[in-house]
Amino acid sequence: MSNTITTGKVVGFSYHLKNSKGETLDQSEEPLMYLHGEGNIIPGLEKELEGLKDGDSKKVEVSPEDGYGTYDETLIFQVPKAELPPEAELEIGMEFQTDTADGKMVLYLQEIREADVVLNGNHPLAGETLHFDVTIKTVREATKEELQHGHVHGPGGHHHH
Ligand SMILES: [Zn+2]
Known part of the structure; x- marks a missing residue:
């Protein structure tokens, strides 16, 4: 299926992130774009988005170990x-x-x-269990150049050349 999230797909998703107390930590209405399978987002989230399709929504809980690390x-x-x-x-x-x-x-x-x-030196979200509400907005094939670079180009892509 071409619109299923697998390695090498460019994915756009919106999200609402809360901590364990239910407080909002971050949210994005404009889709965040990333290249799946390249470790461009936290591992616990990337793993759970695998196999989702355009338009799917999912609640994802990410432990500190799979998120921003334990507090050191x-x-x-x-x-x-x-x-x-x-x-x-x-x-x-x-x-x-x-x-x-x-x-x-x-x-x-x-x-x-x-x-x-x-x-x-701890990430501000270190030690937090993260609760994401994710909606998949777009799934497309990555371009050859994006695959070579290991990140997304164009609107919503975050990177430095
Ligand atoms: Zn690039």
């Missing part, structure tokens, strides 16, 4: 303000990128103190 206390760092880029205007929630042995890591500014700041 060792990823919280106290850093002197003097070590931050001098031009940075400090604001709670802002992101810093740092190079580690395992590659790039994004740290979120969690707390501003007098002489230092607290940076948190």
Whole structure:
């Protein structure tokens, strides 16, 4: 079936994301476009969308392990303000990128103190069980170029060249 989600299909879906308390974390009315089978969305969601068709709706529950990771206390760092880029205007929630042995890591500014700041390397949704309400809007074959790049091109595609 050409409109069934399998590896190599470009999928557009809208979603409503809640946490376990039923609070809305995020939602999208404009379809989010991704290339299925390339790990472009969190694994727990990609797995559950496999085999759905254009127009299908599904509730998907994703554990932290298959979502944004479990919460890791060792990823919280106290850093002197003097070590931050001098031009940075400090604001709670802002992101810093740092190079580690395992590659790039994004740290979120969690707390501003007098002489230092607290940076948190956990994704803001780490430790959360995610509850998605997903509706599939479009399913199409990926172009040859999209397959080579491993991501979607055109409207709704998110990537940097
Ligand atoms: Zn590309």
